[in-house]
Amino acid sequence: MLGGINLNMVAVTARAPAAGQTVVGTRFLSYHGGKGANQAVAAARMGADVALVGRVGDDAFGRELLAGLAERGVDTKRVAVAEAVSSGVSLITVETGGQNRIIQVPGANHTCGPAEVERARALLPGASMLLLTLELPLQVVAAAAEAATAAGVPVMLDPGPAKPIPAELYRFCSVITPNETEAATLVEFPVDDDASVVRAARELQRRGAASVVVKLGGRGAYVAIADSGEFVPAFAVASVDSVAAGDAFNGALAVALAEGWPLHEAVRVASAAGALAVTRHGAQDAMPQRSEVEALLTEGK
Numbered sequence: 001m002l003g004g005i006n007l008n009m010v011a012v013t014a015r016a017p018a019a020g021q022t023v024v025g026t027r028f029l030s031y032h033g034g035k036g037a038n039q040a041v042a043a044a045r046m047g048a049d050v051a052l053v054g055r056v057g058d059d060a061f062g063r064e065l066l067a068g069l070a071e072r073g074v075d076t077k078r079v080a081v082a083e084a085v086s087s088g089v090s091l092i093t094v095e096t097g098g099q100n101r102i103i104q105v106p107g108a109n110h111t112c113g114p115a116e117v118e119r120a121r122a123l124l125p126g127a128s129m130l131l132l133t134l135e136l137p138l139q140v141v142a143a144a145a146e147a148a149t150a151a152g153v154p155v156m157l158d159p160g161p162a163k164p165i166p167a168e169l170y171r172f173c174s175v176i177t178p179n180e181t182e183a184a185t186l187v188e189f190p191v192d193d194d195a196s197v198v199r200a201a202r203e204l205q206r207r208g209a210a211s212v213v214v215k216l217g218g219r220g221a222y223v224a225i226a227d228s229g230e231f232v233p234a235f236a237v238a239s240v241d242s243v244a245a246g247d248a249f250n251g252a253l254a255v256a257l258a259e260g261w262p263l264h265e266a267v268r269v270a271s272a273a274g275a276l277a278v279t280r281h282g283a284q285d286a287m288p289q290r291s292e293v294e295a296l297l298t299e300g301k
Contacts, residue, residue, distance in 0.1 A: 055082045211224065
């Protein structure tokens with residue numbers, strides 16, 4: 001896994017402050033996040049051996065984030081500590097009605113460079129999958145994807161946070177897994193109904209991605225492979241917090257594919273993991289154990 005590591009700090013308030021104004025919040029919480037770190041934990045809880053490549057700052061947050069990852073079963077020996085820069089943080093205000101405002105400071109994540117590519121390259125022999133996100137500089141992501149492809153290791157790309165990507169990166173994607181917003185950013189047309197989801201998936205395949213999984217939240221997912229495609233329904237659960245559902249989905253999908261599940265069946269496994277994640281608050285702590293995913297799959301048959 002090559003991706004971002006963040007500390008999320010959340011203030012809950014009846015309303016967000018106007019410019020120059022102070023309001024009194026009702027609740028504060030912090031949790032370990034970053035799409036890369038979340039997906040690493042999700043895969044580890046599905047039973048995989050997971051190594052994370054990235055950077056944290058030389059600060060208390062960085063030490064806390066590394067300790068949390070290690071406690072959750074992720075190998076952090078290839079996570080470097082960047083000097084004179086903060087760890088990645090997200091400052092989030094959540095209003096009572098659910099509206100949120102986020103300021104993301106990438107910090108150490110954006111100092112990643114050739115050294116991280118080489119650390120990832122060294123892990124490729126014997127690896128089953130390389131997971132990538134767009135939290136790191138695009139040149140790092142593209143170089144790591146190219147190295148994995150050359151080594152015969154499948155690449156799964158989560159194209160978030162949403163941004164355009166270099167044309168050549170598509171060719172290295174065994175699977176690309178955007179949600180609707182990310183897909184719309186990539187294809188540059190609205191992705192807001194079933195027809196546009198199918199059209200977007202085909203466009204991403206045309207650009208070079210071997211397979212496409214469009215994550216649709218509570219509506220499930222759309223899977224496009226070769227010339228076929230199908231919608232996979234979501235599991236019906238009571239949602240309390242959807243913040244890291246996509247990361248739970250991706251981590252479980254990577255493990256299922258590495259174990260040889262056909263893509264459409266692997267997506268059902270991933271959907272179960274994502275469904276369980278929305279029933280809990282937080283990010284990494286919301287990632288389900290494999291036994292829980294298997295139980296939900298059995299119940300859903």
